[in-house]
Amino acid sequence: MAVKAIFVGINKQLDPNIDELTGAVRDAKALNALFMDSVPDLSAQLLIDEHATKEAVSKAIFGTLTSATADDVLVISFAGHGSPDGGLALYDTTTADLPGSTLSMADLADAFKATQARVVLCILDCCFSGHAPGRVLQVAAQPRSVFAVERIAGEGRILLSACTAREVAWEQPGTGHGLLTFAVIQAMTGVNDDHVSFPAVADQIIQIARVEAQRLGVSQTPVFLGAVQGGLVFPRLKRGDNYQAAFPWTAVERITGQFDELLAHGFPNAVVDQWKARFQGGLNPLQLRAVNEFGVLAGKSLLTVAPTSSGKTMVGELAAVQSVVAGKKAAFLLPYRAIVNEKLEEFSERYGAAGMRVIRCTGDATDSVGDVLGGRYDLGFFTYETFLNLALGAPHVLSRLGLVVVDEGQFITDPRRGIIVELILALLLRARTRGIEPQLIVLSAVLGRLNGFENWLDMPVLLSQDRPVPLIEGVMDRSGTFQFRDVDGSTKVEALLARHEIRQRKAKPETQDMLVPLVQKLVANGEKVIIFRNQRGSAQGCARYLAAEIGKGPATSALEALPDQDLTAASQDLRTCLEGGTAFHSTNLLRAEREAVERGFRDLNGGIHVLASTTTLAAGINTPASTVILAEQEFLGEDGRPFTIAEYKNMAGRAGRLGFNETGKAILLADTSMERARLFQRYVMGAPEDVRSSFSDAAMATWVLRLLSQVRAVREDEIPGLLVNTFGGYAASRAHPGWVPAISQRIAEFVARLLQAGLAEKEGDVVHLTMLGQAVGASSLSFESGLRMVELMRGLDLAATPPINVLGLVQVLAEMSDIYTPIYTRNRSEAARVSDVIQKYGDGVSRTLQRYGADEHELWRRSKRASILFDWVEGVPVDVLERTYTANPYQGAIRYGDIMSIAEGTRFHLRSAHRILAALFPDQPDFLTALDVLLTRLEFGLPEAALPLAGIRPRLSRGQCLALIQIGVVTLDQLSALDDARLQACVGAAMFRLMRPKTASGTPS
Structure with a gap:
């Protein structure tokens, strides 16, 4: 007999409204390779993704059926989406024209009847039931008629369908195959005989699929129809050269460390070439151990604890590319939006050329949530909270993942956010019972004794103390004496400064006395310095006085990159600092200003020699320095607690980054020799705190x-x-x-x-x-706050409540009280905020703000937050907000960082209010839509009428939007009609060139 086969698998479709699959292409490639390796003289066609258009698939299937002879056995396999009207969804299928763009099963049935082939075996790993995340199109407001698959079957016509008419065809997270294809492969490769016979093997296929479905907690029963007189016999399927060529990554065991070895395992040339350029020596010892001893390229999970700059992030990158090559998604979970944004930019540049789609989800309106839900991405970067919310709201997100990397794993011990990290890990562990087991890699630079953490995660630990760039850690007192641990582990003492160099500059001794001569000396030696301060004002002031002392010229590129609209009180200070070769980094800066500072400091020739920063810069943002100085040892503005040893080690680890310095140095400042000795023992010689849950x-x-x-x-x-x-x-x-x-x-x-x-x-x-x-x-709230929110929302008369009032109501949550809100308590000037609330929101909100245990000062804080938010979303400029809400510049001053903390905290918890309202009032879609608009206004700080400006790409800053609003431009049509001169005056020359490149280059538009 002559065997002819057509294998079709479609993960991706042209229509962005159709969710991607992860295993359909793998199904087709696997069956094609197994049949090629096992069936002599097989004639096979493989059509996947963009090659599986309606024209190409129709030509292959109908052409083969038409030309078949009485000696032919035809195998036709389809893996992908089924449409609700009983069709096969192809690469160019559109939801707008299903009948015209799908392959009709009715036409296929007619062709099966008409063909002269002796036997036709049709394997359909799709469904027509309409349930996500099964292999079926989701089409709104369209009847889900079901094709009678029995029409295909008959004598000599065998149909193996993934499920009954009303069930879902599921994908198996572990293998990446559809359940039916997995069962077919298992049954046809696992027989003891050299041959596989239909229909004898059908029962085994059905049983395997049903068992695997039960393991996932779902119900799926394949359907076997038709008969063949005398039976249909194939050789037992085996994995040979074709299978190895189709799935080269399955054989990754050990490598020597040279990146070229990965080419044989399916890694793209563009990725390998980029790695070779970045790491000319190949994998370092830590990364090589992760591959060879711990099997990260074989899908094994791993907890990696290694110092900053040791190369542990590359462990996650290796596994991520491996996951994508295998047709799965990879997710990186990070603590802060700033790090997510940085990684998005970095990885897009790094892997975009290889065709990898890199997205982010941080809770912003510009997030790629739709792409995540639809599976239209390869590498995703998420904040912890956003990932947890997505995984809870759309469980199929987990089933598509081949890898989850939890970076900065020490956050599990964080009193405030540890619960989020722990719940994510618990969710991943629990998913294993349903067969959903993405590879898990946890990375941390600072973990003490694990206390069974690795046993709970059920994963091995790769522990390393080696830093490619050695680090000297020590403490310097006011005499200039530096007690330090050298790179060889020995303790030494030397005079870092002469005693006369440290002079008291004001009435009382201050940190400035030590910082100025120390930084002058370091910068004179060509070093880049980061100074960690425990307050935004301290960081700002430190950069300002050092700019006047170190004698350096301006950081020109950073100055040129600064925005010039909707500036803050800190903006002019930043310009002054950059003119003297220093900068500061805190939430008081606009996002564009922080990014300009980060780029300027990373650039060896960027002209920023000293960066004074708050402690958040320590958590992963790429800012390599020669020396790190810690001016304090305790937080202020939080709870006044001392730094933990882990927090100290994280900050110290910013010193001496690979490719920048031969040796890094971390210097902690102390007043006296006694304090120097105490801090040396506690921080330099101390081990990070034991891993403990934040559960209480x-x-x-x-x-x-x-x-x-x-x-x-x-x-x-x-x-x-x-x-x-x-x-x-x-x-x-x-x-x-x-x-x-x-x-x-x-x-x-x-x-x-x-x-x-x-x-x-x-x-x-x-x-x-x-x-x-x-x-x-599933919200961000504690149980008690959740009950408080429910009580508030239940009491709303939505018909009489402006949606903006919810901004004020949210301020009574305990979580909002945790957000630092400066007030001046020496007199009653802040009491005017209560009147502001009545004027802006009405009496109802004002009365609510007085509930739930509010004392006078708490009422002022709640009222102040509510009033600030009202003005923020109405587009009041930042400098006006700062002046309006600062009662006293020395106590209770409101700065941009405070405004953003209040706006971001409210936006975060407003999402919880949105979900609660949706559950309480499902029949009030207009109010919920208005809350969606309010969330966007909170993000951009714009009135509703101007929100179209926020959707423009490249993205306009708030200041540019406010300038356009001021001249009456709020819609895209008005923007298009604006003459070039006025547009450039509003958005600046650089943005104007991006928006109207032809005009800007001198070519008529």
């Missing part, structure tokens, strides 16, 4: 509610088990065997509160959250 008994209600939002339903007696699945619960139950029984009573009381509040329902002994409970549980 006091927060148990919040933890339980968050965990319940991750499961569909659970018996009440199983709820303690959810807590044990967290690291905190795991550690507590190990330390105290009676811990679970001890908390059972508290959990029962908590469940009763949930039921009473309408957040949960109980059926028998099974508890599940209501829609409202899901909204609160």
Whole structure:
């Protein structure tokens, strides 16, 4: 017999409204390779993605069916989306014209009947039921008619369909195959005989698929129809040269460290060439151990603890590219938006040339959430909170991932954000029970004793103390004596400064006395210096006085990159500093200003010799320095606590980056020799704190509610088990065997509160959250704040409530009280903010701000935040906001960083209010849409009428938008009609050239 085969697999479609799949191409390539390796004289066609157009697939299938003879056996396999009207969705299928752009199953059935082929085996790994994330198109407001697949089958016509007419064809997260294709491969490669016979193998295929579906927690039963007189026999499928060529990455075991070796494993040439240019010596010892000893290129998970600049990020990059090459997605989770934005820019430049699609999700309006939900990306960068919200709201996001990299893993110990990191990890661990097991890589520069953290994660630890750039750490006192640990580990003392060089400059000794001569000396030796300060004002002032002292010229490129509209009180200070070769970095700067400072400092010839910064710069932003100076050892404005050793090590680790310095130096400042010795022992010689969960008994209600939002339903007696699945619960139950029984009573009381509040329902002994409970549980709020929000939202008369009033109501949350809001308490001038609220929002909001335990000063803070936000979204310039809300420049001054903290915190928690309102008032879509608009206004600080300006690419700054608003331009049509001179006056020459390049270059537009 002559065997002819057509294998079609489509992950990606032209229509952006169609979700991408991850395993359809893999299905087609695998079956094609296995049949090629196993069936002699096979004639096969492989059509995948852009090659699988309607014309190409129709020509291949109908042409083969028409030309077949009575001796031919035809195998036709399709993996991809099915359409609701019973068609196969092809690469160029459009949701606007399904009948005209899909391959009709009715036409296919007619062709099967007409062909002269002896046997036709049709494998359909798709469905027509209309459920996501199965392999079916989602088409709004269209009937989901079901094709009667029985029409294809008959004598000599065998149909193997993924599921029944009303079920979903699922993809298997582990292998990346559809469940049906996985079962076909398992059954046809795993037989003991040398041959595979249809229909004898059908039962095994159906059983394998059903078992795997149950493991995922779903129901899927393949359908086998038709018969062949005498049976249909194929050789047992085997993995040979064609399979190895199709899936080269499956064989990655050990490499010597040269990047060219990766080409044989399917890594793109563009990526390998880029790595060779960046790392001329190949993989370093840490990265080579990760590959050869720990199997990161074989999909194995790993906890990597290694110093800053040791190359641990490259471990995640290697695994990420491997995941993408294998047809899966990779997600990097990071603590701050600034780092996400930096990584997006860096990775887009690095991997865009290889065709990889890099996206970000940080909670901004410009995020690529739609691409994530639709699977239209390869590498994604997420803040912790955004990833958790997406994974809870759209569980199929997890099933598409081949890799999750959690960077800055030490954040699990953070008192405020540790719960988010721990819930993410618990979610990933729990997903394993459903067969969803992306590779997990956790990276950290500073972790102490692990306390079973690695056992909870069930992954090995790659621990390294080696830094490619050695680091000297020490403490200098006011005599200039520097006690330090040298690169060989020995303790030494030397005079870093002479005593006479440190002179008191003001009435009392100050840090400035030590910083000025020390920085002068370092800069004179050609060093770049970062100075960490514990307050925004201190960083700003430090950069200002050093600019006058170090004797350097201007940082021209950074000055030229600064914006000149909607400036802040800090903006002029920054220009003054840059004129003297210094800069500061804090939230008081506009985003464009911070980015200009970062680029200028990274550039060896950028002219910024000294950067004074708040401590957030330590968390991963790429700012290499020769020397790092820590001027303080404690936080201010938070809780006044001392730095942890891990926080100190993170800041110290910014010194001496690979490719910039041969040796880095970290200097902690002390007043006396006694303090010098104490700080040396605590910070330089100390080990980072042990890994501990941020879980506490006091927060148990919040933890339980968050965990319940991750499961569909659970018996009440199983709820303690959810807590044990967290690291905190795991550690507590190990330390105290009676811990679970001890908390059972508290959990029962908590469940009763949930039921009473309408957040949960109980059926028998099974508890599940209501829609409202899901909204609160998946929110950013504690349990008590969630109840407070529900109470507030339930009491709203939406018909009489302007959506903007929700901005004021959110200020009563405990989470908003945690946001530093400067007020002047020496007199009653701040009491005027209460009147502001009444004028802007009305009496109702003012009365609400007085509830929930507010004292007089707390009322002032709430009112001040609410008033600032009202003006911010109305487009009031920043400098006006700063002047208006600063009651006293020395106490209670409002700066841009305060405004942004208030706006960002409100926007974050307003998303929770949005979900709660959606659950309470599902019949009020207009109000919810208005809240969406309000979220966008909060992000851009613009009135609603001007929001079209925020969607322009390249993105306009707020100042540029306000300049356009001032001349009456708020729509895109008005912008297009604006003459060149007025446009350039509003947006500046650089942006004008980007917006109208032909005009700017002298060519008539």
